Amino acid sequence: MKDQEIRLKAQILDREVIDSEFFPCGKIDDVELEGEPGKPMKISAIVLGCGAYSKRLPASLRLLAERTIGTQETSIPWQQIKGIGSHIQLRSSVFDLKLNIPDLEIAAKFRKLPKGS
Amino acid sequence: MNKILEIFLSILTAVGGFVEIGEMTFAQDAGSKFGFSLLWVVILGTVGIMVFGEMSGRIAAVTEQPVFHIVRIRSGIRLGLLALFGSIMVNLMTCTAEIGGMAMILKLLWGGSYRLFIIVAFIFIVLSSWFLPFKWIERLFGLMGLMMGLYVVSAVLMKPDWNKVAAGLVPNIPHLKNTQEIFVWLFFIISFMSSIMLPYETYFYASGGIEDRWKPADITVNRTIILIGFTLGAFVSAALVMNGAELFQALKIDPQLPGTSVMAASQTLKQFGLIGALLGMFFAFAGACIETCFAGAYSIAQFFGWPWGKYRKPAGAPRFTIAWLVIFTLGMLIVIIGIDPIQIVEYAIVFSVIILPLSYFPVLMVAKDRQYMGGFANGKLSNILGWFYLILLTIAGVAAIPLLILTHGGKG
Numbered sequence: 015m016k017d018q019e020i021r022l023k024a025q026i027l028d029r030e031v032i033d034s035e036f037f038p039c040g041k042i043d044d045v046e047l048e049g050e051p052g053k054p055m056k057i058s059a060i061v062l063g064c065g066a067y068s069k070r071l072p073a074s075l076r077l078l079a080e081r082t083i084g085t086q087e088t089s090i091p092w093q094q095i096k097g098i099g100s101h102i103q104l105r106s107s108v109f110d111l112k113l114n115i116p117d118l119e120i121a122a123k124f125r126k127l128p129k130g131s
Numbered sequence: 132m133n134k135i136l137e138i139f140l141s142i143l144t145a146v147g148g149f150v151e152i153g154e155m156t157f158a159q160d161a162g163s164k165f166g167f168s169l170l171w172v173v174i175l176g177t178v179g180i181m182v183f184g185e186m187s188g189r190i191a192a193v194t195e196q197p198v199f200h201i202v203r204i205r206s207g208i209r210l211g212l213l214a215l216f217g218s219i220m221v222n223l224m225t226c227t228a229e230i231g232g233m234a235m236i237l238k239l240l241w242g243g244s245y246r247l248f249i250i251v252a253f254i255f256i257v258l259s260s261w262f263l264p265f266k267w268i269e270r271l272f273g274l275m276g277l278m279m280g281l282y283v284v285s286a287v288l289m290k291p292d293w294n295k296v297a298a299g300l301v302p303n304i305p306h307l308k309n310t311q312e313i314f315v316w317l318f319f320i321i322s323f324m325s326s327i328m329l330p331y332e333t334y335f336y337a338s339g340g341i342e343d344r345w346k347p348a349d350i351t352v353n354r355t356i357i358l359i360g361f362t363l364g365a366f367v368s369a370a371l372v373m374n375g376a377e378l379f380q381a382l383k384i385d386p387q388l389p390g391t392s393v394m395a396a397s398q399t400l401k402q403f404g405l406i407g408a409l410l411g412m413f414f415a416f417a418g419a420c421i422e423t424c425f426a427g428a429y430s431i432a433q434f435f436g437w438p439w440g441k442y443r444k445p446a447g448a449p450r451f452t453i454a455w456l457v458i459f460t461l462g463m464l465i466v467i468i469g470i471d472p473i474q475i476v477e478y479a480i481v482f483s484v485i486i487l488p489l490s491y492f493p494v495l496m497v498a499k500d501r502q503y504m505g506g507f508a509n510g511k512l513s514n515i516l517g518w519f520y521l522i523l524l525t526i527a528g529v530a531a532i533p534l535l536i537l538t539h540g541g542k543g
Contacts (some may be wrong), residue, residue: 027207028203028204028207028208028211029204030200030436031436037438038436038437038438038439039436040435040436040437041203041434041435041436043208062436067208070208070209071208071209071212072209075212100194100195100196114437114438116449116450117437117438117448117449117450120449120450120452120453121445121446121447121449122446124445124446124449124452125446127445128262129261129262129444129445130444130445130446
């Protein structure tokens with residue numbers, strides 16, 4: 015995406031991410047920033063996954079979340095962002111970016127059941 | 132013509148799915164305790180669910196965003212998680228109670244083991260949810276639930292004093308002897324209103340709009356279903372209060388169990404009324420069971436951005452499917468270990484009034500946001516009603532737990 019001013023809270027955080035085929039990939043749970051004093055900050059990546067959103071919880075809840083649902087997180091380079099609107103769209107598919115891995119594992123089991131696919 | 136038939140069926144579905152076990156329990160109990168004097172709460176609750184149902188349906192049609200997507204964006208992860216946790220708990224409790232209610236009705240119809248019928252009810256709803264498409268689930272249980280209309284026939288056949296009925300439709304304070312009775316009266320106002328405005332209805336309705344691929348052009352359909360469907364549904368609710376007042380008040384019976392409730396229909400419509408009302412209750416409870424369970428699964432999936440929706444099939448939305456399977460299973464296990472479903476539903480309804488403001492506030496914020504909704508944002512009336520109900524629900528939410536304790540769950 016071209017350089018532009020972005021309001022992190024209003025436009026990025028907690029927005030739904032969809033892939034190039036409009037398939038849901040998760041929510042933006044955190045962002046990675048780069049920059050130096052006196053210069054504008056830049057978003058270098060968006061981060062998805064329970065490990066990312068648990069960091070935003072109060073300490074006691076964070077510990078509970080990390081122990082129960084894990085610390086998995088996926089970082090997606092900002093260059094992957096195709097558009098920012100009510101959803102954040104990526105240039106690649108969930109498969110290319112290896113997102114939604116738990117879904118793929120469960121889906122394989124469901125496909126063996128009647129009417130499961 | 133197809134569109135008109137579609138709207139007509141959607142209205143009937145909304146009517147048939149309006150009442151569930153909690154509303155049934157509180158409506159008849161309200162009638163047996165306070166006669167017709169709490170009929171106005173039906174209007175208060177119905178207008179409330181119409182206001183927020185319409186807003187969330189409109190948001191879904193315009194932005195294709197369901198309630199818990201909005202909750203997360205507007206409330207952030209911390210407050211959003213609190214709303215999500217509360218919603219899952221209330222949905223699980225309501226789903227549990229509906230499974231128990233279904234088993235009670237099966238036992239009344241065929242006799243035998245209550246626990247066996249819990250398993251039968253569980254298998255029935257899981258298979259229905261797995262194999263039937265979304266539209267069929269809505270239609271089958273909504274249309275079969277229309278048999279609850281027998282309670283309306285029964286209320287009329289009991290020849291109530293229509294002057295007293297009309298007086299009950301206006302907010303009033305009945306003759307209360309002491310402070311404890313005032314507390315019980317207040318508890319019933321809050322619980323009965325909450326039972327009509329149960330949060331799952333909005334979550335399910337908005338998500339259903341997205342499942343049905345609503346577009347801005349469907350806003351009129353949304354309003355028509357809400358306005359006519361919910362109004363007609365409110366007649367069933369009012370009829371339950373009237374039945375409670377006519378049949379149970381003088382006998383000082385608390386008609387909380389489905390077996391007692393059904394006496395109202397059997398009294399006037401004999402065996403036809405008995406069987407019809409039991410079947411109506413069974414399908415209404417089964418429909419509500421699926422709706423509460425799906426509302427829980429929708430909320431989780433929408434909050435975390437997982438693929439969701441019945442239209443995707445289980446392999447297309449695996450974690451969403453696991454979520455609803457887990458909620459059904461937990462509900463079945465809770466009720467099979469012997470916990471009373473009626474007690475569960477009473478707590479579910481009281482707790483739901485606490486979480487209602489948490490999920491309705493973000494909905495109101497988005498619905499009134501012109502930047503977000505453009506020309507489809509709230510008008511003056513929606514904003515006034517939205518704020519009125521939000522303040523009312525917040526006050527009710529603060530008072531709910533103290534009243535629950537002070538009145539020993541409404542028993543005085």
